[in-house]
Amino acid sequence: MQPSDTEIAEILDVGRNTIWRIKKRYREEGLQSALTDKPRPGQPKKYTDRHEAEVIAQACTKSPDGSKRWSLTLLTEEMRKKKG
Incomplete structure (x- = not known):
C-alpha cells in the first residue's frame, strides 16, 4: 500500500502542501523538475x-x-583579509 501524503510529510518533516506541490510538478513536468527548485523572484544574487x-x-x-x-x-x- 502506498503511503498517504500526510504520512510522507511526517516522514520528511515537511508540510502536506509541499508533498502535494512536488507530486503535481512531477505529473505535469517530469522527474527532473520535481527534484529541483525553480528560480524564485526577488533580488538577484549578490555573490557569484x-x-x-x-x-x-x-x-x-x-x-x-x-x-x-x-x-x-x-x-x-x-x-576580507584574503581579498585585501
Whole structure:
C-alpha cells in the first residue's frame, strides 16, 4: 500500500502542501523538475557561485586558534583579509 501524503510529510518533516506541490510538478513536468527548485523572484544574487565556493571551502578548514568552529563573523573577517 502506498503511503498517504500526510504520512510522507511526517516522514520528511515537511508540510502536506509541499508533498502535494512536488507530486503535481512531477505529473505535469517530469522527474527532473520535481527534484529541483525553480528560480524564485526577488533580488538577484549578490555573490557569484565562485564566491560561494570560496566561503564554503574556507568554512571547511580548521577554525582559527581559540575558536571551536567558524562563525559568520570569523568567516567574514578571513575573507576580507584574503581579498585585501
